Amino acid sequence: MKLKSLLVGLGLLAGVGAAQAADDPFKVGFVYVGPVGDLGWSYEHDRGRQELEQFFDGKVETTFVENVPEGADAERVITQLAKSGNDLIFSTSFGFMNPTLKVAKRFPKVTFEHATGYKRSKNMGTYVLRTYEGRYVSGVAAGMLTETNTIGYIGSFPIPEVIRDINATYMAAKSVNPEVKIKIVWVNSWYDPGKETDAANALMDQGVDVLLQHTDSPAPLIAAEKRGMRAIGQASDQSSFAPNAHVFSVRDDWAPYYIKVTQEVMDGTYEPKDFWGGFSEDMLSLASINDNLPDDVRAKIDETYEQIKSGEFKPFTGPIMDNKGNVVVPAGHSLTDTELAQVNWYVEGITDAIPR
Amino acid sequence: MDIDLITQVLFAAIKTGTPLLFIALGEAICEKTGVLNLGQEGMMLMGAVVGFMAAYATGNAGMGIIGAMLIGMLMSLIFGFLVLHLGANQVATGLALTIFGTGLSAFIGASVVGHTITGFQPLNIPLLSEIPVLGKVLFSHDPLVYLAIVLAILIGFVANKTRVGLTIKAVGENPHAANAIGIKVLKVRYLAVMFGGAMAGLGGAYMSLVYTPMWVENMTAGRGWIALALVVFASWRIGNIVLGAYLFGLASIMHLVLQGMGWSISPNLLAMLPYVATIVVMVIIGADKYKEKLLAPRSLGKPFDPRQMA
Numbered sequence: 001m002k003l004k005s006l007l008v009g010l011g012l013l014a015g016v017g018a019a020q021a022a023d024d025p026f027k028v029g030f031v032y033v034g035p036v037g038d039l040g041w042s043y044e045h046d047r048g049r050q051e052l053e054q055f056f057d058g059k060v061e062t063t064f065v066e067n068v069p070e071g072a073d074a075e076r077v078i079t080q081l082a083k084s085g086n087d088l089i090f091s092t093s094f095g096f097m098n099p100t101l102k103v104a105k106r107f108p109k110v111t112f113e114h115a116t117g118y119k120r121s122k123n124m125g126t127y128v129l130r131t132y133e134g135r136y137v138s139g140v141a142a143g144m145l146t147e148t149n150t151i152g153y154i155g156s157f158p159i160p161e162v163i164r165d166i167n168a169t170y171m172a173a174k175s176v177n178p179e180v181k182i183k184i185v186w187v188n189s190w191y192d193p194g195k196e197t198d199a200a201n202a203l204m205d206q207g208v209d210v211l212l213q214h215t216d217s218p219a220p221l222i223a224a225e226k227r228g229m230r231a232i233g234q235a236s237d238q239s240s241f242a243p244n245a246h247v248f249s250v251r252d253d254w255a256p257y258y259i260k261v262t263q264e265v266m267d268g269t270y271e272p273k274d275f276w277g278g279f280s281e282d283m284l285s286l287a288s289i290n291d292n293l294p295d296d297v298r299a300k301i302d303e304t305y306e307q308i309k310s311g312e313f314k315p316f317t318g319p320i321m322d323n324k325g326n327v328v329v330p331a332g333h334s335l336t337d338t339e340l341a342q343v344n345w346y347v348e349g350i351t352d353a354i355p356r
Numbered sequence: 357m358d359i360d361l362i363t364q365v366l367f368a369a370i371k372t373g374t375p376l377l378f379i380a381l382g383e384a385i386c387e388k389t390g391v392l393n394l395g396q397e398g399m400m401l402m403g404a405v406v407g408f409m410a411a412y413a414t415g416n417a418g419m420g421i422i423g424a425m426l427i428g429m430l431m432s433l434i435f436g437f438l439v440l441h442l443g444a445n446q447v448a449t450g451l452a453l454t455i456f457g458t459g460l461s462a463f464i465g466a467s468v469v470g471h472t473i474t475g476f477q478p479l480n481i482p483l484l485s486e487i488p489v490l491g492k493v494l495f496s497h498d499p500l501v502y503l504a505i506v507l508a509i510l511i512g513f514v515a516n517k518t519r520v521g522l523t524i525k526a527v528g529e530n531p532h533a534a535n536a537i538g539i540k541v542l543k544v545r546y547l548a549v550m551f552g553g554a555m556a557g558l559g560g561a562y563m564s565l566v567y568t569p570m571w572v573e574n575m576t577a578g579r580g581w582i583a584l585a586l587v588v589f590a591s592w593r594i595g596n597i598v599l600g601a602y603l604f605g606l607a608s609i610m611h612l613v614l615q616g617m618g619w620s621i622s623p624n625l626l627a628m629l630p631y632v633a634t635i636v637v638m639v640i641i642g643a644d645k646y647k648e649k650l651l652a653p654r655s656l657g658k659p660f661d662p663r664q665m666a
Contacts, residue, residue, distance in 0.1 A: 035573035037469050037572060038573060039572060187612070187627075191574075193575045194568060194576070195608070197568050198368065198608060199612045201368055202365075202368070203612075203616055205360075205361060205613070206617070208616075217575070218572070222472065222568055240471070240472070241470070241570060351618055355624075
């Protein structure tokens with residue numbers, strides 16, 4: 001993808017010269033970790049970008065660079081975007097945190113927004129989805145659907161977001177099925193369909209019959225479909241890959257946030273914040289709930305969704321014990337957003353240790 | 357670990373190793389004639405997308421295989437023309453082929469993203485597949501797995517026991533001498549490059565038709581590069597390539613299975629396992645007294661111009 005980044009960079013450089021003469025459109029840049037065609041995480045960010053462009057109808061111009069590796073390459077790509085006249089840059093993966101911060105310091109006039117991280121500065125805010133809300137509903141469904149009382153979770157990297165979601169999944173599953181166990185496999189990648197398939201099969205070989213994934217390709221759903229098991233889609237609607245296995249997909253929708261922030265920066269009212277969006281902001285939704293689910297499961301899914309959406313139920317409400325016997329959330333307390341961003345424990349009942 | 361799980365793991369290891377085997381076999385022949393083609397990942401992706409589209413359009417996975425091999429050959433011809441005819445740098449051209457294939461496959465595949473096909477069904481070999489453990493591990497795969505093994509045996513035989521194999525070796529070791537005794541060096545290299553292309557296409561088709569029957573961008577996720585490394589570690593020997601591919605498959609599966617069993621080893625370390633294990637074994641195998649045999653084909657990466665003497 002180096003060539004592509006370079007071309008984008010050159011194109012943008014050429015664009016700056018031309019734009020200064022004409023009426024300046026507001027320029028927004030996006031950095032993606034995967035390909036826009038992953039039908040998962042990056043695909044949804046790009047859908048948000050397209051909606052942003054449509055919404056402002058010519059007043060906003062967007063560029064994106066896809067397949068950007070987390071690390072030194074990211075810094076180069078973000079610098080290029082900043083240099084070439086973008087007023088606002090969204091970097092959309094956890095591993096872009098430090099590169100974004102570094103570039104933000106060098107370009108104080110450009111606004112930066114980083115997804116899923118926790119470092120902010122004068123001109124850099126963060127935004128994140130309450131993916132754990134989706135996981136909680138997924139966990140309820142998985143706990144009710146499993147016949148072997150074993151559900152499987154394909155993890156990418158052991159970062160707080162993923163750990164938190166594993167906890168949400170397991171607490172939810174246990175709330176409807178006290179016997180349930182969870183098996184966790186880390187694939188060390190956000191996107192590797194082959195490896196995700198291997199992980200799905202390895203889990204199913206060990207008795208898992210409902211799969212959840214925190215990786216971005218639809219491969220685990222296909223693996224589950226082949227073996228007559230169940231799986232829950234991640235980030236975008238993945239139902240077409242597994243008509244029978246698919247329970248529902250927890251779908252991301254970034255457009256409302258992208259539109260809001262762009263408007264704020266254009267108006268000069270922008271303040272860097274730590275923004276969290278979930279069911280109640282319609283930034284997360286349950287897509288294509290399968291008609292083949294038993295009625296009681298379907299009813300429970302709808303009920304849990306409504307309870308979380310209305311704010312009546314918050315998944316991380318105490319008392320919660322970790323798997324070493326410490327109280328991590330005292331009775332009556334619900335984790336604040338800051339605390340949610342720092343979850344580094346497994347809840348009671350998960351027998352694994354968090355990899356270090 | 358119970359016997360069922362071991363069976364499943366070995367079964368999965370063979371499946372995981374198969375795409376690497378296809379590509380590494382093709383590249384080994386290509387390199388034996390002195391041509392280094394780093395475009396494997398690009399050809400593989402093109403094979404994956406064209407194979408998937410052909411299978412999707414015709415409803416016949418066999419057509420997918422044919423389509424994938426043809427596009428692989430076509431891609432390799434572009435490479436062949438540049439490096440063999442025009443004498444372009446093989447490394448740079450190969451890298452360009454990978455970038456080209458990655459982009460082009462994403463472009464032409466956009467219309468089939470989100471579709472699925474049935475792909476190949478497993479083919480249980482009668483009697484043999486009923487042997488306990490071994491039957492499941494070796495004889496209940498999809499047809500492409502058997503094809504890979506048959507091809508490996510055939511290629512091994514041709515490379516080591518036949519006149520064709522000698523010709524390939526002569527061209528790779530000393531193209532000028534080969535030229536002097538009347539071997540058409542460029543023709544041999546063209547054929548080898550196209551063979552490599554067809555095999556890379558086949559490896560790609562295995563990914564999109566069997567392994568994960570779908571098409572998404574960049575779905576091979578670096579397997580073309582692993583296969584390239586495998587050829588070197590196997591010191592260009594067909595037997596070692598077979599072993600290396602399956603070993604790599606086994607180690608990649610093991611690290612997932614061990615995690616599922618609750619081993620709390622860093623997944624980063626476990627993820628290194630396939631690479632480390634494969635390299636270590638290949639180095640040990642490679643360190644024998646016939647060192648001369650293990651060296652790379654002597655003209656590897658060098659263009660051949662019959663008007664110039666070495």
